[in-house]
Amino acid sequence: MRRYRRTLEAAALATALVVGTAGWASGTAQQPMTGPPPGSAAWRADRSLGLELPDPESASPSEVSAFFGGLSSPQERGLLRRHPGVVGNLDGVPLALRYEANALSVRRDSRFAHLAGRRLLAFDPRxxxxxxxxxxxxxxxxxxxxxxxxxxxxxxxxxxxxxxxxxxxxxxxxxxxxxxxxxxxxxxxxxxxxxxxxxxxxxxxxxxxxxxxxxxxxxxxxxxxxxxxxxxxxxxxxxxxxxxxxxxxxxxxxxxxxxxxxxxxxxxxxxxxxxxxxxxxxxxxxxxxxxxxxxxxxxxxxxxxxxxxxxxxxxxxxxxxxxxxxxxxxxxxxxxxxxxxxxx
The missing domain is CATH 3.40.50.1820 (Alpha/Beta hydrolase fold, catalytic domain)
Structure with a gap:
């Protein structure tokens, strides 16, 4: 009897939620975006600098920042050109590089032409x-x-x-x-x-x-x-x-x-x-x-x-x-x- 009463109470609360919000079923199910930025596989495989690049999934922003702090300007720009999706979305990358990388990514994706010319700190077209x-x-x-x-x-x-x-x-x-x-x-x-x-x-x-x-x-x-x-x-x-x-x-x-x-x-x-x-x-x-x-x-x-x-x-x-x-x-x-x- 106690279990039955708890079930009724749970059903009443769930019904209150549904009715009180005009029906939750009116929305569309979404899958959360998780994981590293677009292009991370190519980034991980890149050995052009003769060293391993910070893993976009596991490296902390402070570690990413320290890595970029040790690069020359030509090295930074080489990574930007090869991997704009990672450089533009990886937290810890210098802000100016992120702006430039995302501007490049936007130019390559006609679906988001309305974002051209904006100062973007992140842009993921997925x-x-x-x-x-x-x-x-x-x-x-x-x-x-x-x-x-x-x-x-x-x-x-x-x-x-x-x-x-x-x-x-x-x-x-x-x-x-x-x-x-x-x-x-x-x-x-x-x-x-x-x-x-x-x-x-x-x-x-x-x-x-x-x-x-x-x-x-x-x-x-x-x-x-x-x-x-x-x-x-x-x-x-x-x-x-x-x-x-x-x-x-x-x-x-x-x-x-x-x-x-x-x-x-x-x-x-x-x-x-x-x-x-x-x-x-x-x-x-x-x-x-x-x-x-x-x-x-x-x-x-x-x-x-x-x-x-x-x-x-x-x-x-x-x-x-x-x-x-x-x-x-x-x-x-x-x-x-x-x-x-x-x-x-």
């Missing part, structure tokens, strides 16, 4: 495509921010003129403008995001893979001497940030429109970063049940008092993607966090 674009002077800026997106974002949709404030590129532009261009901002689409409101959005599989990639990306920035960033995490991206929090090099974690961070409270995140949360009253994410059961759901609402995050006002934002709209209190607060490291 699957739906991954990309990271830099706005500002990342090498010299004393303040840096990273935007981590939620569902339905990839290399083709991360910058959409019809949604100028709701895509990561639009958010990055708005944040940079709001800081009077004193903050360099990275629009980071470095993981496979869910599509639609499907099981991918309800579970943590894609976020777990994304968290590993985000941590490595942060380590790569640190290895190249980039200032420790404030990380802004939208929607499902906040699940990624929650899972990465304990290992991610960040001075602030700012979540907005979050379904949960897979943690009961700020302490459970295990981070020394300041944690901030915003949710506007009109955001549909407020209708998502904040529970975690049998792998479904992402737990406590980070904007709730019980979670313990610092409050970010968002009363005049509109909907799920309006937090970076011009003249909103949320955008002004985000800019203050990015610039001052906390005073909003």
């Amino acid at each position: 699957g739906r495509g991954l990309v990271a674009e830099v706005f500002g002077d990342l090498e010299r800026s004393r303040r840096v921010a990273v935007v981590v997106p939620g569902s339905d974002i990839d290399a083709g949709s991360y910058d959409n003129p019809r949604n100028p404030y709701g895509t990561p590129a639009g958010m990055a532009r708005q944040l940079r403008t709001a800081t009077q261009e004193r903050t360099a901002v990275i629009a980071w689409v470095g993981y496979t995001t869910p599509e639609g409101v499907g099981l991918g959005a309800a579970t943590g599989e894609l976020a777990e893979a994304g968290a590993e990639r985000l941590v490595r990306f942060g380590d790569g920035l640190a290895a190249e001497g980039v200032a420790t960033p404030s990380v802004f995490c939208h929607s499902y991206g906040s699940v990624v940030c929650g899972l990465a929090a304990a290992r991610l090099k960040a001075k602030d974690l700012v979540v907005f429109g979050s379904p949960g961070m897979r943690a009961d409270n700020v302490t459970a995140l295990g981070t020394s970063a300041r944690v901030w949360a915003a949710k506007d009253p009109s955001d549909w994410i407020g209708k998502v049940p904040n529970i975690r059961f049998l792998g479904l759901g992402h737990g406590t609402d980070p904007a709730s008092e019980e979670f313990g995050a610092r409050y970010v006002p968002a009363r005049d934002a509109r909907g799920h993607s309006g937090y970076f709209a011009p003249d909103t209190t949320s955008l002004r607060a985000f800019a203050a966090i990015a610039e001052a490291g906390g005073a909003a």
Whole structure:
């Protein structure tokens, strides 16, 4: 009888999740992007320099940085020409080389012609495509921010003129403008995001893979001497940030429109970063049940008092993607966090 009652309770919770989110089945299943950058097999086999190149899968960003620090300029450029896919996406490679390598890769792939002429810190054309674009002077800026997106974002949709404030590129532009261009901002689409409101959005599989990639990306920035960033995490991206929090090099974690961070409270995140949360009253994410059961759901609402995050006002934002709209209190607060490291 007790087992039967537990089964009924589990079924009720699962039903609440499905009904409360308009049906998880409306999404499309996605396979997370894992493993080393494109072209890694040829990279591993390359002995043109008379030495073994760092393994893209096992070498740490600091080890990659140290390796490139010992190369001459002609040696670096030879690797760039032979292996743009690895050089452009390997965390720890000098930033200028990554920009140039990704520009070369974009020119070779007509599907992503819209990315030509951009300063790309990552570009992986496999699957739906991954990309990271830099706005500002990342090498010299004393303040840096990273935007981590939620569902339905990839290399083709991360910058959409019809949604100028709701895509990561639009958010990055708005944040940079709001800081009077004193903050360099990275629009980071470095993981496979869910599509639609499907099981991918309800579970943590894609976020777990994304968290590993985000941590490595942060380590790569640190290895190249980039200032420790404030990380802004939208929607499902906040699940990624929650899972990465304990290992991610960040001075602030700012979540907005979050379904949960897979943690009961700020302490459970295990981070020394300041944690901030915003949710506007009109955001549909407020209708998502904040529970975690049998792998479904992402737990406590980070904007709730019980979670313990610092409050970010968002009363005049509109909907799920309006937090970076011009003249909103949320955008002004985000800019203050990015610039001052906390005073909003």
